[in-house]
Amino acid sequence: MNLVKSELFKIRSTSTWWIFGLVTLVLWALALLANWASSSISAGVDPAEQGLNPDETEQLRVANAAVNVATNLYTSGQFFGVLMVMLLSAIVVTNEFFHLTATTTFLVTPRRERVVYAKLAASVMFGVGFWLASTLLNLLFVPFILKALDIGTQLGEPAIWRAIGLNALAYALWAILGVGAGVLIRSQLGATITLTMVYVVGSFGASLFFxxxxxxxxxxxxxxxVLVPPLASQLMISGTELPGNPPRWVGAVVLIGYAAFAGVLGTWLIKRRDIT
Known part of the structure; x- marks a missing residue:
């Protein structure tokens, strides 16, 4: 527990976390506005008049259902939110090498896996904190948007709360992925640039490819x-099962698998690598 407190203090004692928090806040606001605009446009679209095949028509109809529109809005900010959490978690590791404190850290705690576990726990806590902040903001503002769309708050629907809960899991898992990535890419700048490019370009590139x-x-x-991590986490927070898509639990299993692999690999590498 003391190691976890130490890692939390390391994060809080720098300006990195609140800078990431401010960036996340701006990106959340943009995401909410984008989702609002998308929902407004979709609300005026009749699937039967779009010249789509039956499967595509059904997909559009289900996506425009009130519960799915509400779910999309109540989980606004996830795409860039988990990116910020992953980057912050990677920096939790790369900071040790950037500031040349890794040797001291591992001398004080020779069992290196305990340090990795503490970093994982601290990163998950911050990830859940980012999720909580965005969720509270969504719960505050989305009901007004839904009223403007002539849709009820939908907060009585279990699907809404299930999506919000799975969103918390996604934030936690991306934090674990970030720690694993930080072990693989020790350079702070290199990790930040590489992870951002892979996440953003990879997400849109994969969507276009498929x-x-x-x-x-x-x-x-x-x-x-669903094998693409950002797309898996988006599938997790869908309100109802969407035609033509795997079940939500598949997205959760895929993301858990990536997080488990990153956590195990990161721990193994830290134990084997020389720390200078």
Whole structure:
């Protein structure tokens, strides 16, 4: 517990966490506005008049259902929120090498895996903190947006709270992924740039890749999108099961698998690598 407190103090004693917090706040506001605009546009679209095939028509109809519109709004900010959490978690590790404190840290605590566990725990706590802040803001502002869209708050729907809870899990898992990535990429600047590029470009690139090839290869290929971590975490927070997509639990299992791999690999590497 003392190690966890120490790691939390290391994070709080620098300006990094609140800078990431401010950036996350701005990105959350932009995401909420974008989701509002998207919901407003979709509300005026009749799926039957779009010239879509039956499967696509059903997907659009379900996506425009009140509970799914509300779920999308109540989880606004996840895409960039988990990115900020991952970057902050990576910096929890890379800071040790950037400030040349890694040797001291591991001399004080020779069992290196305990240090990694403490960093994982501290990162998850901050990740859940970021989730809590964005969720409280969503619960404050989204009811007004839903009223403007002529939709009830939908807070009586279990699907809303299930999505919010799974969103918390996503933030925690991305924090673990960040720690694992920080062990792999010791450079603070290198980790930040690499992870941002892989996350953002990889997400949009994967979406485009599957969109282009799925019509030729079939639904089975489209469902493989869940193997892309950002897309898996987005699937987790869908309100109801969406036609043509795997169940939400598949997204959770995929993300848990990546997080477990990152955590185990990170611990193994820290124990084997020389610390100078």
């Amino acid at each position: 969109a282009l090839l799925s019509p030729r290869l079939g639904d089975w290929f489209s469902k493989l999108q």
